[in-house]
Amino acid sequence: MTINIPIKDIIAKKAAAELFDGAVVNLGIGLPELVANYIPEDVEVILQSENGILGMGPHVTDPAVDHNCFNAGGKCVSLKPGSMLFDTTTSFMFIRGGHVDIAILGALQVDQTGSLASHEIPGKFIPGMGGAMDLAAGAKKLIVATSHTQKGQPKLLEKITFPATAINCVDTIVTELCVIDIVDGRFVVREMSADISKKELEELTAAPLMFNL
Amino acid sequence: MTINIPIKDIIAKKAAAELFDGAVVNLGIGLPELVANYIPEDVEVILQSENGILGMGPHVTDPAVDHNCFNAGGKCVSLKPGSMLFDTTTSFMFIRGGHVDIAILGALQVDQTGSLASHEIPGKFIPGMGGAMDLAAGAKKLIVATSHTQKGQPKLLEKITFPATAINCVDTIVTELCVIDIVDGRFVVREMSADISKKELEELTAAPLMFNL
Amino acid sequence: MRSKITAYEEIVKSIEDGMQIMIGGFLADGTPELLIDAVIESGAKNLTIIGNDTGVPGRGISRLIDTDQVARVITSHVGLNPRTIEKAIAGTLDLQLVPQGTLAEQIRCAGAGLGGALTPTGLGTKVAEGKRQIEVQGKTYLLEEPLHADLALLKSAMSDEFGNSFYEGTCKNFNIVMAYAADTVIVECDQLLEIGDLNPNTVETSGILVDHLIKGAKCDY
């Protein structure tokens, strides 16, 4: 029996499995936000939100609670015991200074050199990079959480064609189909869905794959 | 009848007369600290201390009062209502960013180009510059408060010979004998003690004087 | 210490065409809505706005985008305000996108008397185009220049009459740093206190940086 779990949640759950106990983690807006729902019970992470929180808790729906605390996506959130609130210069001291262990960002494209495109499709989609460029440059480990393809087209490439958000920064890519580490400029598949063959995965990826399963 | 007021206090009183109502003022350690005792009653200034105070009040002798508040000279001080406490990076944002209206510093030597030597006699006196270099570079107005001579030798020169604390920074010099503005690389005497003649003042100063009394 | 309380009408009068204005907030959280009203009422045109983002429809900087008072925006993210993107693509708004941490440091440099920030952020991307690269201790950095404004509009949770201010929760964001980097600083506070009522340890903006103060209404824009 199979249950139809949305692809986003499959990706989020797999990305959550990459976290370790005690890690300071920044989750990008969108898909990466869902990772918070799947953090294993025996793993406690400290969520950083670039708008000024360390120790962010779950969303709250009652706006009377912690009225002045929002996440970087504008949603009202709670604070965990032991949290800290701060301004933007301090926030990016944490981020750029290497004090965030793991950043999880979404992607439009990502390539085997570890370059990421996530913030612009020229002439069409120009939301701005927000904190993504600083997170990519500063986090100790950068995980990209993304669907493997977009309308059937591969998002994992030899070389990104959209404007770069950061170059040579991505450590790991998590998709609904696999987990890939970037090692010396190559995609190395560490985990693979049981529903797919190596050949099928290669066909959905526009760059060579090595397998280390 | 003359009363024997210490020279330091004569200088401090004259320097205090240079302050204006509402000014944010940093007083250097030593002689400039005395300026606080002579601020005119109708003038309210906000004293900045580079170790982390805006709105510093008078010294307190009872260490139980405001135990954790000291000035940059290590003396226990009180806080005025409306004060702020902050760290060193913030302190020098105020200082270097031009948010301090007036800094009053002591001097070993000062010259007609506005260069100041206050922190080193090579091989003899090396206390370090502390915040003086930043104050000289960053304060909107720099006043030097100093005795006119040291053991009979002029401290006001054509060119300083001790290592510079800052170059081209001094706006005004206050001594027990006169008040001098530095204008276009020249000493311009704005005020003079009644006890001395122009000729005598010139003899005690190792640079040309202009008079604008 | 002098009271900075200023009438709304005075503030409206002080806003002029062509000004470069910093506005605190993050998705309008910590944005002074009454001061945005004042900018709208002033009718000032051709403004340059510096802020983390352009708010969300109907709130924050978004309201100035809608009134066509803004010629140029320097910001890190506009993804939650479709109108900004539309205007930028149509060419009626000059949109300059800057990484968020870089924007914060550029403002800090202007406020702290520093000549610019050396950051690794943006290396190898379009952000690096036309900028100097400096090598220090074996690493390469972009030189990002200081960013100053004519006016900063900030929103505090509490201010005393002198302008000493405290920002609660995630409303600190750009408010704290912008206070250092503008010729004129106006704070809108939720709660107005007497001088001496704020603990000196909790003041986040000193009144020495604040020129004008006005009490806002807690509003539900």
Added chain:
Amino acid sequence: MRSKITAYEEIVKSIEDGMQIMIGGFLADGTPELLIDAVIESGAKNLTIIGNDTGVPGRGISRLIDTDQVARVITSHVGLNPRTIEKAIAGTLDLQLVPQGTLAEQIRCAGAGLGGALTPTGLGTKVAEGKRQIEVQGKTYLLEEPLHADLALLKSAMSDEFGNSFYEGTCKNFNIVMAYAADTVIVECDQLLEIGDLNPNTVETSGILVDHLIKGAKCDY
């Protein structure tokens, strides 16, 4: 959140010859005296100490100068510690004097991932010798490089077990910024709290930066 409470003996053991150590405080105000005890007890030699000053006789960094454990000091002011000046003039201590605001920014750069500070401070003085000068927007600045340490020893008024810390009065000084700029950070607190007892708005050092925590005694050195 993991407790950072560490035994004094463990701290003593962790201090090694040749370490570069940042120590918070301003004339020993905000300096962790128990952690200075630990450095003395470790017997570690050839240390480089980074601090605003070298304390006053019998207090703060001064105590390490007296035990001859320090080979080099990077500091802004030693005027209230005659022993430091004597040793520097005698050539038994390498004394590197740095303007106070520059020292703070150098530490901040290391902690914030920035490549250095561009400051006008020290232009035209000995401080500028051998340093790059960079022109930005028509002004000249010195490039001052980041300053990092192996260890930072800090003193808080209150810390929770995770290491979230608050510094009172004029004890904030270098403590806040140094927490970002060392491989290992040890905090000595006056008062030890449980996690959740500090208001998130008043935390000045996040526990994520703190490796070890020890309760000090309020002392009268």
